Amino acid sequence: MLRTGTSYKLKFTRLRTLFAPLAAVGFLGATLAGAQAQTLTTWDDYTLPSQTTVIQTLNSKFEAAHPGVKINRTGRTFDDLSMTLKLTLSSGDGPVLTKANQGAQEMGAMVKQKLLLPVDEYIAKYGWDKKQSDSVLARDRWSDKGEFGVGPTYGISGLGEMVGLYYNSKVLKEAGIDAPPATFEDLVKDVDTLKAKGTPAFMMGTVKGHMALHMFAAVSQAMIGAGDRKALDDIIYGRGGSWNTPYNLAAAKQVQTWADGAFNDGYQGISDDDAAQLYAGGQGAFLLTGTWRLGDLQQNPDIHFMAVPPPSGVKNGLVVGGIDLAWTITALAKDKATQDLAGDYLNYMVSDEAAATWAAAGYLPAVALEHPDQVKVPPLLGETLKVWDAVTAANALGHYPDWASPTMLKTLSDNLARVLAKDMTPADFVSAVDKDYQDYMASLKKG
Incomplete structure (x- = not known):
């Protein structure tokens, strides 16, 4: 892919209005203890060529940090994901980790059918509430009564x-x-x-x-x-x-x-x-x-x-x-070891390394960069960040x-x-x- 323009530095304050600064996380130095050979099946909606390159890179790095773990990834378009996800999970098949639309049509329906697992335990464990504001996390919440924006949290997003x-x-x-x-x-x-x-x-x-x-x-x-x-x-x-x-x-x-x-x-x-x-x-x-x-x-x-x-x-x-489709853990993660591995994967998707990889490819990360001076931001993303700053500061998302x-x-x-x-x-x-x-x-x- 042809890349144009000069390098820009992401200021640490960018995205801070909506998202709190990242806590320092040394992901590659902290692999899941005792991880055994296991395959994680993932579905995502990153089907554009540049998106596919990023997610494949991130998956490879996750595998390298987790010896014995293999990512079995399927990329689906937004419409394909919407049409097949609920049906596949309902049949007892499908991904352990998947992107899901936050609205009533998808996430709300799957919560009602108990096809997704809450991730509040991992929010507390990894400090995601320090990376993303409560108003953003609310977009991934559904109550047992079908109320949107309240109740347990069922996902986390890597991109704004x-x-x-x-x-x-x-x-x-x-x-x-x-x-x-x-x-x-x-x-x-x-x-x-x-x-x-x-x-x-x-x-x-x-x-x-x-x-x-x-x-x-x-x-x-x-x-x-x-x-x-x-x-x-x-x-x-x-x-x-x-x-x-x-x-x-x-x-x-x-x-x-x-x-x-x-x-x-x-x-x-x-x-x-x-x-x-x-x-x-x-x-x-x-x-x-x-x-x-x-x-x-x-x-x-x-x-x-x-x-x-x-x-x-x-x-x-x-x-x-606001945010892109949420990363979620499905009910196919039957045992605690698989759930914890899935939680670790979600944590990597909102890590500084993942955010920096997306930013370098020209995409808007949902969390502030821990080392902004080390990321070369394409000019178009630099312009977009200025818009993001103004919009989030005005509460206009x-x-x-x-x-x-x-x-x-x-x-x-x-x-x-x-x-x-x-x-x-x-x-x-x-x-x-x-x-x-x-x-x-x-x-x-x-x-």
Whole structure:
């Protein structure tokens, strides 16, 4: 993979607003005592080429530090993982360690089915609560009553995530746009300018993946100031509320408007991966997606990252994101020795060595670096860290909307496709999403 730009130093204070500094952990010098020959089966969602390189490197180092232990890894796409994980575990097969989506659809359902084991013992043992704040760990908590954000903790994440706006400065300048948009109104004007020039404003792919959903969520939450976030928090954490809001309606209208000429031709026939590859190659002005694309977009020095700018008058608009899918221990870890080995693996995934490896590859680690002066950070990640600092300092990290109910991902994705095709009005879309949520809330009360 081509790596560009100069080296940057990660300041120790970066990420500190949300995540506490790392306690010094000498991982390679502290292997699991008495570890016997054993195979750990792991599933993860690191399927992009640069992600695969990192996780394979980390697994090899874990094996080297644990003589006799073998990692049997399977990489699955987000959708593949979601479709197969619960079913496989329910049959008594599958991984001992797996990434899992934190929302009701996946983690909440698996906790209810007793397919995951709490990790609070390892939080205390390894001091993960000193590395990640309580508000972040809460995103991996589910109570026995099906309450999100409270109760035992079932996972830990190694990467931070934001859904933001990538922009190609060269493409913008060629269209007569000298600077990235400062407000949402500026973004709308820039898109109109690009359309008039015949330049694709956004690279988009909808045949596979959730790029349209990320666009809708990012636009909607950018309209919510950090000081007004309680209603969204209540919805995501199952405390009630309504999706029938001006923000969601306006976002659905905007995405539908952009689908009429602001996306690349043929976007309905390509995947989000295809769209990202085309964007990395210099096609399109903007790409609205997550920081999981950093490693594969950094090859183009014209590509930069920013938060979706909020409308004028909105202070510290929310940014979709927080943490990546959580590492979890499944109920297939039957004995204490296997559980402890799995806990040690999770601890390595949030170690300084793992964080430094991800950062050097251009990805956003979920913990501060113990030795930031020893890590060469690619320029695109350096820009992203500045955004992360500002967002976390303002308490402006939002949520993934699909966390809100077990069926929300399908409801959002299926109906957004209809919105883009103009087969559904934005108002009907918002009503369908709200019905999904209200039905789920009613089922909780019956339970």
